[in-house]
Amino acid sequence: MTREFLKMHGLGNDFVVIDARNTPYSPAEAEVRAIADRKTGVGCDQFIVIEPAKTDGTAGFMRIRNADGGEVSACGNASRCVGWLLMEEAGAERVAFETNAGILRASRANNGRITVDMGQANLDWTQIPLAEPADTLRLDAVSHGGFAGPTAVSMGNPHAVFFVDDAEAVPLAEVGPVFENHPAFPQRTNVEFVQVLSPTAVRMRVWERGAGITQACGTGACATAVAAIRRGLTNRKVDVILDGGTLTIEWREDGRVLMTGPVALSYTGRLSPELVAV
């Protein structure tokens, strides 16, 4: 018998989700890459394993791997998916679960959407992390191809947010990997290009660390809202319009970031023995 999985997505940012609460599963990087491969595997941007809870009051631990196999601490869109799964399972209106970035709380919002309290945005250079001290509001030393001075935000994972006049005109596939691997970011970074449309709406395109261009990035949308608010460009509640749809982000006065958006279960399946080493 091989592993059962769920194929889920949040605004087209897609996931293979495996429930390992009863049977432990910690695949090697090569195994994750094989499963994430869109031609020979299942295909996904991130690979999610739900492990047994480690902390009282939580329903499980969400482990997050990028399509390149690397483990990361945060994924907003997958957090909504896992929150929804755990609430459905318990017939509950809210649930807490844990990630490497801390405990997240999910609840049901209107129109079948899910809200996740993504916790505090971290703005200190040590927490992004950056290679050396800098004002995270504007990293003047980070520039390439006519783009410069991103705002750095950590939502448990690093983000470099560039404000631009025309998000559609950004050659994302060309500049994304350059900034992902810029020496200013010792753990690499996710990269967002953002056009402010109004005080309540922005357009965002993303290059994700370890996954490339994706249809949406939840933590990227949170980081974008925080960066825009820090720069005085938007209100504290803003719609972030991504390739795959819209997330509503609120950066509360107490510093916590709330993300609201849809979740979708595409199908369930079983990994072939060729894809799974154990």
Ligand SMILES: N[C@@H](CCC[C@H](N)C(=O)O)C(=O)O
């Ligand atoms: N798609 C995610 C973010 C996934 C992790 C990211 N690529 C990283 O390396 O930090 C989201 O919805 O937040």
